[in-house]
Amino acid sequence: MKFAILVNEGPYNHQASDSAYQFVKAALEKGHEIFRVFFYYDGVLNATKYAEPPQDDRNVGKNWAALAESHKLDLVVCVAAGLRRGIVDDSLAPGFRISGLGQLIEAGIQADRLVAFGD
Amino acid sequence: MEEENESGVVKKFMYVNRKAPYGTIYALEVLEMVLISAAFDQDVHMAFLDDGVYEIKKGHTPKGVGMKNFSPTYRALEGYDIEKLYVEKESLEERGLTEDDLLVPVEVMSRADLAKLMSEMDVVLTA
Numbered sequence: 001m002k003f004a005i006l007v008n009e010g011p012y013n014h015q016a017s018d019s020a021y022q023f024v025k026a027a028l029e030k031g032h033e034i035f036r037v038f039f040y041y042d043g044v045l046n047a048t049k050y051a052e053p054p055q056d057d058r059n060v061g062k063n064w065a066a067l068a069e070s071h072k073l074d075l076v077v078c079v080a081a082g083l084r085r086g087i088v089d090d091s092l093a094p095g096f097r098i099s100g101l102g103q104l105i106e107a108g109i110q111a112d113r114l115v116a117f118g119d
Numbered sequence: 120m121e122e123e124n125e126s127g128v129v130k131k132f133m134y135v136n137r138k139a140p141y142g143t144i145y146a147l148e149v150l151e152m153v154l155i156s157a158a159f160d161q162d163v164h165m166a167f168l169d170d171g172v173y174e175i176k177k178g179h180t181p182k183g184v185g186m187k188n189f190s191p192t193y194r195a196l197e198g199y200d201i202e203k204l205y206v207e208k209e210s211l212e213e214r215g216l217t218e219d220d221l222l223v224p225v226e227v228m229s230r231a232d233l234a235k236l237m238s239e240m241d242v243v244l245t246a
Contacts, residue, residue: 006244041148041246080151101155108242109128109159116244119145 002033004107008118010042011060012053016117017046021063023115028071036074036107037064039096043118044082047075049093061093068095076103130241132156133164136171137245141186146174149246150192157199164240165196166233167225168207172214175206175222193223207233 005024009016024034039046051061068075075096077087082098089098108114134153140146156163167175179190196202204225211217211227218227228236237243 008246040152041144081148101152102159104152105132105156105159105161108132108156108244109126109130109161114242114244 001027002035002110002112003027004035004104004111004114005037006104006107006114006116006118007037007039007043007046008041008116010045011051013042014118016119017043017060017064018058020115020117021060021067023117024073025067028067034071034073035111036076036103038104038107039075039077040081040101040104041118042085044077044085044087047077047082047087047093047096048091050091051093065093065095078104129160129162131162131164131239132242132244133166133237133240135166135168135237135243135245136174137169138174139170140174140179140190141181141184145246146171147189149244150189152244152246153196153201154199157201162203163201164203164205164236165201166205166207166237168210168230168233170214172206172210172216172221175204175225176216176220177222190222196223205233205236 005020007017007020011017046061046064053059064075067073077096077098079098079100134149138145153163175193179188181188204223206225206227207230208227209230
């Protein structure tokens with residue numbers, strides 16, 4: 001199946017990004033396709049390269065970046081939501097790109113299922 | 120508004136609004152998603168339930184809390200051909216509201232009927 005993923009919450013404060021990451025990983029292992037992962041609302045904060053969580057904790061942003069690299073994932077951060085929260089091209093971790101909400105709607109149209117994570 | 124939708128596919132999108140208009144940003148930012156999906160010529164539906172019914176209540180005056188009143192945007196939706204607005208009857212009643220308290224024309228539906236309508240959608244986004 002072709003999935004699109006929407007991450008609506010920031011890292012650490014909320015489980016949504018971790019759950020989305022685990023879902024994407026499991027789907028890929030089962031041979032499904034991930035059309036795109038879109039980050040909206042505080043979800044855009046997952047894309048910052050400046051996060052430095054304690055060493056004994058998971059690194060949410062780096063997990064996404066690594067998965068993106070190994071599976072050629074398209075990680076898209078909403079430009080408008082990003083600007084509000086200080087996420088711009090210069091603050092992006094590797095693997096993320098900034099684009100418009102049209103990329104989310106396109107993902108909803110193209111994918112068999114759009115799965116949203118967040119409240 | 121025209122944007123490229125090369126596939127020509129039209130899906131049923133539903134935006135489920137469940138939160139109060141101020142206090143969190145969900146209500147405001149979901150409107151941005153709604154407007155973009157209209158630009159892609161999709162079949163857009165909006166549902167208001169739980170505290171989400173307050174989003175379309177008349178008389179927002181959030182100046183005192185330093186927020187902008189964005190409720191006029193709901194009245195502008197018609198201009199984007201977004202006219203399928205549904206409100207859950209139980210949510211209105213639980214809050215002592217009636218259709219007359221709302222800013223825009225809506226269809227009031229029972230929880231059961233709204234659940235049925237939701238099950239017919241292709242893409243459901245909640246905020």
